[in-house]
Amino acid sequence: xxxxxxxxxxxxxxxxxxxxxxxxxxxxxxxxxxxxxxxxxxxxxxxxxxxxxxxxxxxxxxxxxxxxxxxxxxxxxxxxxxxxxxxxxxxxxxxxxxxxxxxxxxxxxxxxxxxxxxxxxxxxx
Numbered sequence: 001x002x003x004x005x006x007x008x009x010x011x012x013x014x015x016x017x018x019x020x021x022x023x024x025x026x027x028x029x030x031x032x033x034x035x036x037x038x039x040x041x042x043x044x045x046x047x048x049x050x051x052x053x054x055x056x057x058x059x060x061x062x063x064x065x066x067x068x069x070x071x072x073x074x075x076x077x078x079x080x081x082x083x084x085x086x087x088x089x090x091x092x093x094x095x096x097x098x099x100x101x102x103x104x105x106x107x108x109x110x111x112x113x114x115x116x117x118x119x120x121x122x123x124x125x
Contacts, residue, residue: 005030005046005054014052015045030054081121085109098124 007015007030015026019041027033029042030049036042046054065075071091075083085094086109094106096117103124109117 002058003032004057005049006057007049007052007054011049011052011054015048018048019045021045075118077118077121079122079124081124083114083117083121085114096121096124 012023012026012030015021016023019025021041025036025041026045028036029045031037033042050056063075063077065073067073067087071086071088073083073085073087075085077083080098082097083094084097086092092108094109094117095102096104098121104117104120106113106117
C-alpha cells in the first residue's frame with residue numbers, strides 16, 4: 001500500500017520557502033519517494049507538513065465492493081481475487097476465490113480481520 005502526505009498548495013509553497021527547496025523536492029518528500037524522499041531534508045519537510053495540517057493518506061489499489069441482496073458482501077480485487085463474506089448470522093463465514101477456485105475458507109469473519117484477508121488475497125498471483 002502506497003502512502004503520501006496530503007497538503008494544500010499554500011502549504012507546499014510555505015514548505016518551499018521554509019526549506020529553500022524546489023517544489024519537486026517537496027513532492028519527493030510528501031510522496032515518500034524511495035530514491036530522493038529519504039534524506040534528512042525530506043524527513044524535516046514531512047514533519048513540517050504534519051505541523052501544517054498535513055494528512056497521511058493510504059492509496060489502495062482499485063477494487064470494487066458489492067453488497068448483494070442475498071446477504072453477502074463480495075469484493076473484486078485488482079489481481080482477480082474475489083472475497084465473499086456473509087453479513088447475516090446464517091452466512092457469517094467467508095471465502096477467497098482465485099482463478100475460479102476457492103483457495104481459502106473462513107467459518108466466521110469479524111470486521112477487524114477483513115484487512116488481513118484482503119492483504120493476503122492481494123498476494124495471490
